[in-house]
Amino acid sequence: MAAPETFDRPAESTAQAHPLTVRITHWINAVAILVMILSGWRIYNASPLLDFKFPRDLTLGGWLGGALQWHFAAMWLLALNGIVYLVYGFISGHFRRDFLPVTVTAILRDIGEALRGKLPHELGVYNAVQRTAYLSVIVLGVILILSGLAIWKPVQLQELAALFGGYEGARWVHFLAMVVLCLFVLVHVIMVMLVPKTFLPMWTGRAPPGPRESNEEKPA
Amino acid sequence: MRRLFKLDRTPVSPASKEVRRLERRLFLRQSLSLGALTLMSGCSVTDAESVQRVLWAMSRWNDRVQGWLFDPEKLAPVYPESAITRPFPFNAFYDEDEVPEVDAEDYKLELAGLIRERRPWTLPELHALPRTSQVTRHICVEGWSAIGKWGGVPFRTFLERIGADLTAKYVGFKCADDYYTSIDMATALHPQTLLAFTYAGETLPPKFGFPMKLRIPTKLGFKNPKHVTAIYVTNMYPGGYWEDQGYNWFSGS
Numbered sequence: 001m002a003a004p005e006t007f008d009r010p011a012e013s014t015a016q017a018h019p020l021t022v023r024i025t026h027w028i029n030a031v032a033i034l035v036m037i038l039s040g041w042r043i044y045n046a047s048p049l050l051d052f053k054f055p056r057d058l059t060l061g062g063w064l065g066g067a068l069q070w071h072f073a074a075m076w077l078l079a080l081n082g083i084v085y086l087v088y089g090f091i092s093g094h095f096r097r098d099f100l101p102v103t104v105t106a107i108l109r110d111i112g113e114a115l116r117g118k119l120p121h122e123l124g125v126y127n128a129v130q131r132t133a134y135l136s137v138i139v140l141g142v143i144l145i146l147s148g149l150a151i152w153k154p155v156q157l158q159e160l161a162a163l164f165g166g167y168e169g170a171r172w173v174h175f176l177a178m179v180v181l182c183l184f185v186l187v188h189v190i191m192v193m194l195v196p197k198t199f200l201p202m203w204t205g206r207a208p209p210g211p212r213e214s215n216e217e218k219p220a
Numbered sequence: 221m222r223r224l225f226k227l228d229r230t231p232v233s234p235a236s237k238e239v240r241r242l243e244r245r246l247f248l249r250q251s252l253s254l255g256a257l258t259l260m261s262g263c264s265v266t267d268a269e270s271v272q273r274v275l276w277a278m279s280r281w282n283d284r285v286q287g288w289l290f291d292p293e294k295l296a297p298v299y300p301e302s303a304i305t306r307p308f309p310f311n312a313f314y315d316e317d318e319v320p321e322v323d324a325e326d327y328k329l330e331l332a333g334l335i336r337e338r339r340p341w342t343l344p345e346l347h348a349l350p351r352t353s354q355v356t357r358h359i360c361v362e363g364w365s366a367i368g369k370w371g372g373v374p375f376r377t378f379l380e381r382i383g384a385d386l387t388a389k390y391v392g393f394k395c396a397d398d399y400y401t402s403i404d405m406a407t408a409l410h411p412q413t414l415l416a417f418t419y420a421g422e423t424l425p426p427k428f429g430f431p432m433k434l435r436i437p438t439k440l441g442f443k444n445p446k447h448v449t450a451i452y453v454t455n456m457y458p459g460g461y462w463e464d465q466g467y468n469w470f471s472g473s
């Protein structure tokens with residue numbers, strides 16, 4: 001992390017799969033997201049948008065007031081941690097280096113290779129599908145936080161709320177963004193389970209010894 | 221945590237002991253959900269109690285942030301009458317058949333606390349005050365919202381008329397249905413905060429808070445007390461029916 005960053009990708013990826021800041025913010029984010037989603041489900045249940053409620057036992061907070069306390073406490077963790085991750089990602093060049101470029105051709109190629117079981121996994125280098133997924137979930141996180149702010153402060157932040165079609169519109173955007181986020185987390189965790197060797201490096205930052213390339217698929 | 225989120229409440233918050241007792245009661249009452257269990261697996265009940273304390277401290281922190289965010293000049297959006305939600309929903313901590321009946325003849329609005337002229341007001345006296353009306357969105361803490369039209373005297377005009385100490389921190393309300401709540405002075409003085417006597421141009425019906433409610437379009441629904449019977453101005457944090465159970469006190473929109 002402290003060492004000057006270069007574009008020398010292969011050399012870098014052997015030494016370090018994930019920078020410390022990325023690892024710390026990733027796991028703090030995972031906890032914050034879990035709290036936000038589970039308490040959010042309890043809040044949703046108080047006045048469901050659809051003819052559907054989340055199973056009570058899966059939710060966090062016990063009752064609406066408790067769930068709101070969790071949600072409005074964890075939002076600070078989520079937002080501050082997210083800001084640290086974004087600032088680091090831009091300033092260190094992590095986003096530019098590890099997420100870009102991502103082209104339609106590359107995505108199609110990687111999907112094709114993955115389907116034929118020929119997509120090589122190199123720790124520290126994300127394939128085009130991963131890049132797309134990670135960039136999308138960052139944008140999704142920003143949408144979730146902004147629509148959440150609009151619901152929280154529809155008068156003080158009414159210009160922001162208007163962007164989402166007012167208070168009721170922002171509620172829908174917030175809800176739908178949560179649904180998409182849940183799908184991301186589901187696929188993301190399934191991919192990690194399919195390629196378990198990616199799990200430890202996300203904690204240690206080091207690629208495990210042994211052959212760095214295999215024919216396994218990569219997590220998205 | 222304690223020091224970091226020191227309460228901005230002087231003098232020594234009389235609520236803190238009460239709040240702690242409620243916390244404990246609440247915690248015992250609400251069986252921990254599966255979600256909470258997963259998060260706290262390996263922790264003892266004492267830890268769960270300290271989790272509750274952190275959550276309450278964060279809620280006090282959010283009160284402060286909302287106080288800073290609150291712009292006394294910023295108006296809540298207003299809507300045309302065609303946008304009014306019909307029928308406008310009834311909502312309270314009891315059912316509609318338990319709505320209190322307030323006798324208009326006997327009714328007196330009591331005043332207390334940091335107010336110069338504390339004599340009680342009768343309904344005819346209140347109705348003689350200058351009136352205005354507005355169509356605004358009522359947003360419930362549960363998430364739903366509905367648009368309605370309320371008419372009455374700007375609360376600021378009333379506070380000035382009775383010689384309330386406008387530099388005090390809180391305005392508290394007591395209601396005929398035993399509900400109670402309180403708001404910050406900045407919100408009390410907001411141009412859209414009304415002491416409302418009418419709904420949709422008609423005398424406020426019992427289910428909407430006869431003889432009067434406080435209509436605050438910059439706060440969530442539960443911060444809009446109905447059947448108001450007493451108003452007091454104070455620097456001591458007064459809490460509220462839902463606030464003491466865990467809803468965020470400021471609850472601004």
Ligand code: HEM
Nearest residue numbers: 022026029030033124134137185188189192198199202219
């Ligand atoms: C708790 C379950 C989770 C597990 C086990 C997990 C695991 C991982 C692993 C192993 C990687 C590295 C992938 C690789 O090296 O190819 C990763 C990266 C990533 N994960 Fe997760 N993750 C979890 C939750 C989440 C959540 C909830 C989010 C977002 C809402 C998320 C967003 C990301 C992002 C954006 C990256 C790329 C980070 C970067 O390089 O900047 N993860 N995750």
